[in-house]
Each structure stands twice: as structure tokens, then as C-alpha cells.
Amino acid sequence: MKRWWIVGLLIALALALLSPLASPHPDGLERVAEDKGFLETAREPLYELIPDYLFPGIADEAAATMVAGVAGTLLLFGLGYSLARLLRQQRVG
Amino acid sequence: MHIPDGFLSVPVATAGWVLSAGTIAPAVRRTGKELGEKQVPLMGVMAAFIFAAQMLNFPVAGGTSGHLIGGALAAVLLGPWAAMLIMTAVLAVQALLFQDGGLLALGANVLIMGVVAPWVGYGVYRGLSRLLGGRGWKGSLPGFVAAWTSVVAASIVCSLALWLSGTVTLSIVLPAMVGVHVLIGIGEGLITAAALAFVAATRRDLLPATPSLTLPLPEGGQGGGRKGGNR
Numbered sequence A: 001m002k003r004w005w006i007v008g009l010l011i012a013l014a015l016a017l018l019s020p021l022a023s024p025h026p027d028g029l030e031r032v033a034e035d036k037g038f039l040e041t042a043r044e045p046l047y048e049l050i051p052d053y054l055f056p057g058i059a060d061e062a063a064a065t066m067v068a069g070v071a072g073t074l075l076l077f078g079l080g081y082s083l084a085r086l087l088r089q090q091r092v093g
Numbered sequence B: 001m002h003i004p005d006g007f008l009s010v011p012v013a014t015a016g017w018v019l020s021a022g023t024i025a026p027a028v029r030r031t032g033k034e035l036g037e038k039q040v041p042l043m044g045v046m047a048a049f050i051f052a053a054q055m056l057n058f059p060v061a062g063g064t065s066g067h068l069i070g071g072a073l074a075a076v077l078l079g080p081w082a083a084m085l086i087m088t089a090v091l092a093v094q095a096l097l098f099q100d101g102g103l104l105a106l107g108a109n110v111l112i113m114g115v116v117a118p119w120v121g122y123g124v125y126r127g128l129s130r131l132l133g134g135r136g137w138k139g140s141l142p143g144f145v146a147a148w149t150s151v152v153a154a155s156i157v158c159s160l161a162l163w164l165s166g167t168v169t170l171s172i173v174l175p176a177m178v179g180v181h182v183l184i185g186i187g188e189g190l191i192t193a194a195a196l197a198f199v200a201a202t203r204r205d206l207l208p209a210t211p212s213l214t215l216p217l218p219e220g221g222q223g224g225g226r227k228g229g230n231r
Helices: A002-021 A028-035 A061-092 B010-034 B039-055 B071-078 B080-098 B106-132 B140-164 B170-202
Strands: B058-060 B064-066
Touching (some): A002 B039, A028 B064, A028 B170, A061 B010, A061 B080, B010 B080, B010 B140, B039 B080, B058 B170, B064 B170, B071 B080, B071 B106, B071 B140, B071 B170, B140 B170
16 A cells, blocks of 8 residues: 555656646636636735745746645645544544 | 636625535544545545646647546545545645635635535446446546536536626626536546546555446455445
């Protein structure tokens, strides 16, 4: 099992490294908002930490995207794993 | 399909928070009760995979892109309750750290992508698997249909939220949203089917048991086979 989930995590990290290749076009909702004239009702976020999946302080856009992707992927692995561990312990304990 | 702040009225955004919070509470309870030990790392892998895959927008027709939601995939592999928690974690991180999806709109985004998508995907997968009796390429066919349906269903609920907010009329937003997500759903279906085929080939025992499933375990598999009680 251990090897399997390491492979799974590596696949996720590989996807994160491919993220600079993502299509830059607006997604479905954004496209509809643009076409139907309500895109301008969107408000700026209250604050910005890693906006547009670009890790701050990295000039190269592709590198900034990859770092943001890898950071988020690792964070979510940790979150998902700890949440599951916590919920299971609560039951057992 | 991450709704930014501003698209939703305050009452609709608030309703999104109330409704999603109301469903997360039982999800926490049920996941704690039902989660098996081997699913603990799988929950981490699933959350990581969905986050990474969501960054990979793929092109669809007419200068538009789409990306995986992942709710159906998570629900098939881990059950709808655990899937809700995974999706909520992904959406919360995206809103809080990456400013993808609004903070006020987070409740609605959780409702759409974290509740509607997994449950619709789960229901369609279960129904179709039973109907096909284990045929359909080791769950890939029901997985494709489940994932496609989950995206279209999510786009309908998203349209309703925009309409109820007074942002756009339903007769305009519904056909537009469904129209584009019918295409994006194909991508969701292909990724979900591929991921399920990968799990079927490498870890057959992680797939949910279908009563009439008679496919043999892959050689060198875990030997113990599928246990029925992991739902």
C-alpha cells in the first residue's frame, strides 16, 4: 500500500509540474460570464496570497506556476491524510 | 466553475454557506465511521490529485477551457461522504490561498462542486454499475458517465445560484452553462475513466465492490480481494 500511495502522490506532483502547459483560455463559467455580460460584477479578492497560481517572488511565470502547484499539491496531501487520520482516531479512541 | 465574489447576492451566498455547512457536519460523522485504514493515505492522494488536476485546464471549443472537478472520481473511490470532505479541503485551499473562487462564494462553490458533483456522480456510478453488472471495462464506462453527469448537474446548480442572485436571467445562463459543460464533462469523464482504470489495474481492492462483479483480481494483487464493507 505504501508504495502505491507514493506513486499516487508522485502522479499528482507530476501533474502539478505540467501546470504551465494548461490552456490559458477562460473556463466554462468565466466564458459564460464574459459572453452574457456579467463578468464585470466579479469583485477583487479581499487579499491576495498566491493569485493566479503564481507563487510570489518568482519572476519566471512557468516556474512560479510549478512552485504554486507543487506547494498546493503537498498541502492538500497533508490535509487529506491528516483529516482522514484524525477522523479514524476519533472513532477508535 | 469556481464562482468569484460578486457574482452571487448576499442571500444566495449565505444560503450556500448554510446548506454546505449543514451537509459537511454529517459528512464528518459518516466518514469517521466508515473510513477504512487503507483509505487514509488514499484520501491524501485523492485531495492532492484533484488539486493538481484542477490546475490543468484543457481546451474545449471556441477559446474556452475546462478542468476536472474530481467530485465523481473521489466519490467512486472513497464514497460520497469522504468525497465531500476532500472537495471541501481543495476548494477551501483554493479560495484561501490561491484566490480561486470567492470567500463569500465558498459556501456555494462547496455546495456545487463538493456536494452536488460527488453525490450525482456516486448515484450514477452505482446505478450504472449495477445495471451493467460489472461489465463496462472495469468501471471505466460507468465512471465516464457518472463524471460527465456530475459536471452537467453542477453547472445547472451554478446557473440556478446565478439566477437566484439576480445576476443573469435563467433563460440566458442555463443553456449557456449547460452547453459548455456538456463539452467540459467529456474531459471530466475521460480523466475519471482513466483514473479508475489505473486503480483497477494496480489496486483492484480499492475499487468499490459491486455485488455481481466477477472479474478476477490482477496477478500479484493484494490477494485478500475486495471487502464488501468499505462503504
